[in-house]
Amino acid sequence: MLRLHDTAAGEVRPFEPREAGKVSMYVCGPTVYGPPHLGHGRFSLVFDVLRRYLEWSGIEVTYVSNITDIDDKIIERAESEGRDWREITQRCEDVWYRAMDAIGVKRPTFDPHATAYVDQMVELIARLVESGAAYETSDGVYFRPQRVADYGLLARQSIESLQSGARVEVHDEKETPIDFALWKKAKPGEPSWPSPWGDGRPGWHTECVVMSLDLLGEGFDLHGGGQDLCFPHHENERAQAVADGKVFARHWMHNGFVEVAGEKMSKSLGNFTNLLDLIERVDPRAYRVLCLQAHYRSPIDVNETTTAAAAALLARLDAVTRRTEGLGAGTDPASDVMDRFRARMDDDLNTGAAMAIVAETVTAINRALDIDDVASAEPLVAAFRSMLAAVGLEVHGAAPARSVDSAAAALCRQRDDARAAKEWARADSIRNELVALGYVVEDTPGGTKIRK
Ligand SMILES: [Zn+2]
Structure with a gap:
């Protein structure tokens, strides 16, 4: 029988799905505003390995991984580049899936988009306001964690210690520092949806609780993600489900960090090297080997030495x-x-x-x-x-044919057009697409040249 570490229990315990022969799992996906980083690659590979192992064992897996297509970072990038936010999310999502294809990660059974679930999120927030678990301020709607008796379960800390460690912001209307936003009221010009609290957009922690319960039902089997999501994101998802009277995930699984020259890679520290760079420089299968060689809860170092050993x-x-x-x-x-x-x-x-x-x-x-x-x-x-x-590792017998296909050739022409029009951001993003397809891209006097 499979045993897995459960973050909520703080120990390795039997993984017992609610229904024999079937596993429902939810893994937090990317916020689509830039290229995927190495941490994205690792969590995708870790949960892909779990999924494939379960399927190989004869279990039917429903794998849900969301796309966060509305977020402060998306709005910031759209504003700074003077582009429509939807153009950014669409292109970044395309690059995401090409990179996932390149490292051999199976597509999710469902990939819900946050913007498609705003109505259901508004309904949940309204129920939480109604029951007193949430309250409105001048800039949004906030959740009261103290309404959840075991808040801090995933952080493995008491609510008091979380409170004392939280940063207090000036001009904050929040009742306590760990209260978190469920709804953000829109500033002029920002993308927004209607709600009882005025036009705005949902906070990040609300989308996953709504989408996981909608697609997998109460008491689904496993909720996963990188260790950096454990607190506050997963804690806050869980708190909303509990306050709404719902049975949430039965098992919580988190993978370790990616370190680059010993430094912790997480979203808040920014990207030093991204996944597209890795795919360009080494055999993309080597990243799966590198992840497989380590325990999923241990940190891994991704550098030229470790990827060369994997290769x-x-x-x-x-x-x-x-x-x-x-x-x-x-x-x-x-x-x-x-x-x-x-x-x-x-x-x-x-x-x-x-x-x-x-x-x-x-x-x-x-x-x-x-x-x-x-x-x-x-x-x-x-x-x-x-x-x-x-474990989903593809091996090659005879060397595969490596030719430039017509879709890639078309991307080269589009990139040359973008460069001629001095649309550098567009040219860069097409370059990233080509890299995600496995090509090495070179600028030559005759235009974009690619090779595998
Ligand atoms: Zn999530």
Whole structure:
């Protein structure tokens, strides 16, 4: 049985879905205002591995991951660039999915957009105001965390210590520093939707609680995200559900940070290197290998040394794939190998130990083939393929054909047009799209040139 660390319980415990054979999971997705950073890549890979492992085990997974397409940062970028905010969110979402495709992350079953759920968010906020869990001020509507008895469960801190640690802002109409915005009243010219408290937009913490409960129902199985979302975002989602009398997620799972030269990567610290840079510079599959080699709750360092080590393992896996082409089909995977692999994966997704079994199996396959012992190699080859399928790692036999397709060629022409018109931001964003498609982009006197 799969056991996972549960942030709310503070320990590893059995993961028991509400319905046998089915798992419903919600993972907080991106705010679409810029290119995806390395932290985005990691959480997407961690939860993709969990999803694929469950599916490989015969479980039907409903995977929901939202797109935050209205937010202060989107409005700021639209204002500073003099563009429509919807143009920014659409383009950033396209780049997001191309980057996810490049690193092999499966598309969600549902990807709800915040702007499509504003009416339901207004309904929830109205119920919270009605019950006294929320109150209106001159600039919005705020939630009262003290109305939730176990507030601080995910932060693993008492409400008193959260209160004393919170920053008090000048001119604040909030009753206490940890009260958070459910609705933000619009300033002139900002995108807005109607509400009983005037035109405005929902706060970020409200969209996920509404969309997860709408698409997955009460008591859905797992809510996940990066560790930086644990508090306040997830705490505040949960608080609204509790105050609204709803049973929320049964299990909370958070992955560790990405460190770049030892520094914590989180949204508030900005991006040093983004995911598009990584896809451009190394085999995109190497990022999955790098994530698999670490425990999902540990921090990982993403730099040239660690990605090169991951790429070296990948080369070894590709090489054995070429060597074993035509072997192992119709053979049962070696059961002792599979038993050990499953035991590691079921132990809070110990992918590092599971990958060590993959590496041992590669050694054993090569040793058997060195002495032409095909009969011993075949069940190992079948196990090797099955383990890689379980973690979603694609290996290449013969080198894949790498040609410039017509869609990419069209993007090059559009980029040349944008550059000719001195639309630099547009030219840059097309460049990012090409990078997300796996191309190296070069500016030449003859225009944009790409190669894989
Ligand atoms: Zn969320």
